Amino acid sequence: MKYAIVDIETTGGYAARNRICEIAIILHDGQKVVKEYQSLINPERHIPPQLSAIHGINDQMVAEAPKFYEEAKTIHELLDGNIFVAHSVNFDYSFVRAAFQDLGYDLKLKKLCTVRLSRKIFPGLKSYSLGNICDDRGIQIHDRHRAFGDAIATAELFTQLVENDSEGIIEKSLKKNASVVNIPENLDRKVFEELPESPGVYYFLNQKNQIIYVGKAKNIKKRVSNHFGGTKLEVAKQAFQSQIHHVDYYLTGNELIALLHESHEIRKNWPRYNRAQKSNNPGYSIYLYEDRRGYKRLQLGRKQTGMKSIIRFPNHASGFSFLNEMSKKLNICPKMAGIQSSPDACFDLKLGLCEGACIGDESLEDHNEKIEKFIEICNIEKSDYLLMGDGRTLSEKAFVLVENGNYQGFGFFDQDESISAWNEFKKYLIQYPDHPEINKILNSEHATKHYKKIKKDAFKSKVEKI
Template identity: 40%
Template structure:
């Protein structure tokens, strides 16, 4: 048996809206055998634009039953029947949410007449209920009222049943089919064509703009998981509603997918990605020559388009490292901005500064020690490659860290040696680094030392 349903509501999201009208027609595959229809008091004002659309006013529902008064009857009509609606996930999410609040668990197989119409009646310019009814010459009366739209959906479903030569309905009802969970505008074929390998996937809106970037060990499985469940929140419903297409990029490993996702989020800034959009409080050592010719080291916040000689997260970490360099290479605390007062240089007092701050040491001699300190700092930073599986059997993947900085990654034919760093770079794509990527690679290196090729 089929339960063909239409509802009217106060808004577009189940968790933030209420039902104002319900119509349910029980159909045995040949004819209507039972029906139920009622206005519902939502116990909240109906927005003016919805009143204008549906014709349902606050006065009309004032004496109507509340949903909890009809919940049992609605549940008994729906349970054990196949739930059918035009854009089924909208109606189902509202009824499931409100029945759940009344203590009833709705768990039905579902059919969407929008998706079925696209398969059984391909080529129409629009699959909205009104336009489909015009194309198929179905009589639609009382548009945007639950009974009128539900009766039109009944006639549409009867047409679909009689024209379903290729078993589209049986396929949609298959328990293993994920199509009923997919966003309304997302072609099922795009999901079916997704590979079961690591990579990055992109959700696009109606205009093709990327609205979400995700990474996966198995692209197809991860994408499908986005659409299962019945989260009725406004954010979730809006997210699903805005997905019109999917694209993807394969990667050789899950680690590369993590890295590429981070890069793409910062490049595309998708509206539904939030986790990696925070501004990073990251610092660096910057080296410059002052007007007197002395090289100076300064701690500054990292800014876009600037390249520090060394990066770090915590300001305290930077000050500690700089003090170590000052002591070890006999640098001047004042020229390194560790002492900003006009008092006598503490380095001179402690005999670790040779008087550059007082012009007693020539710039050329002092600068050699600054350069040696920077070289020492960089020499401490790891340089390594991570060589692993490629996207195909004929290639291998490679991630390059050079002196503590992420250089890039790419794919190398298996017959090309990876021992020569400069030659290897011809095969790699350089990418901008960020703190997420650096931490990811540091953690990986710490727990997978056997897989690293030190340089």
């Protein structure tokens, strides 16, 4: 068995948009180095100054160097049938594989990561960067951050790893390597293997135990594996994976509660790699006020703390649509509903569609009665209800509680429990703050079609009847 120890220098940090500008391959038979190869590569694109400052390779140095396709046959012969070894192997492998894919060939090799091997065979170091571990092991790196210098140092490190591998870590790693799931080098595979195949929320944590990503899943283990599997080479994925040191999770029993809990956790922790739901938009509400004449009026606006709203919405469009529809149905003057603004009469008066509250032609009593009917409709929309679903075990049920149109949280209870009053659910309730995003989830087709809705006025005393 031979090992191809690889190091590359590149024009950027991810393979999808960047290229190799230097490569070194050291063949190792498990005991010693048996062959060496190195070459500058013309990447056929500009090398950014910030990268040149690190590895010292500039456009002039690679101008006359061979292009990758000119070295591809030699590189393939060195790699073919061997085990691809590198320090942070997924980085180097992604670039080499992408280069071959550009030529129409899909490179598929077993891989070993000297970072992950070092963590197990030489535990206890504060850092497993190549420079730090070589200092610790007495390995001198000549020409640091150049492909050949780093590859030779990695080869010497690999020799020491083989010599000190008393527990067969390398062999075990190769067996696990057959899996399509490429576990990030900083994540213990045991942590991944022990993830549940159940609905819930999962967390990726960095070296400082800080949450950097929150996700929800019907099957946590499968969803997490999707982050690591496949052949995607984009920048976010590579940067993302290198920072994952641990995975934690919270079981929810069903996907709806996973969605609700994920939304809360994203807003609570503000993870670096979550883009969706990172909004402090408080949503919109319809407010009631009275003008100087005593006419009650409606106004749609952003939700504000301390102001009592009639009904709220996740965004302006949904609020405006509801307000417009209901005001037409009840024949409320559009100006008094806050839909139109004009100094005098509303536009609908000229069309005979308004009864004249805007200019005082409609009586105060008649107009205000329409507003009260509007409020009644809103109160019906805000009814108290439960959404029932599967719990975390076969004997458990889960529920989401909404009161007066406001999300209260979720909870779990044993199916054998006898609940005789609505308020008894609250002893099982885990309270969470409301938010427009939560409102969107609860009004989504997912929630309304897949979970049993029980209104408070239709509640039956025994849970087993639910």
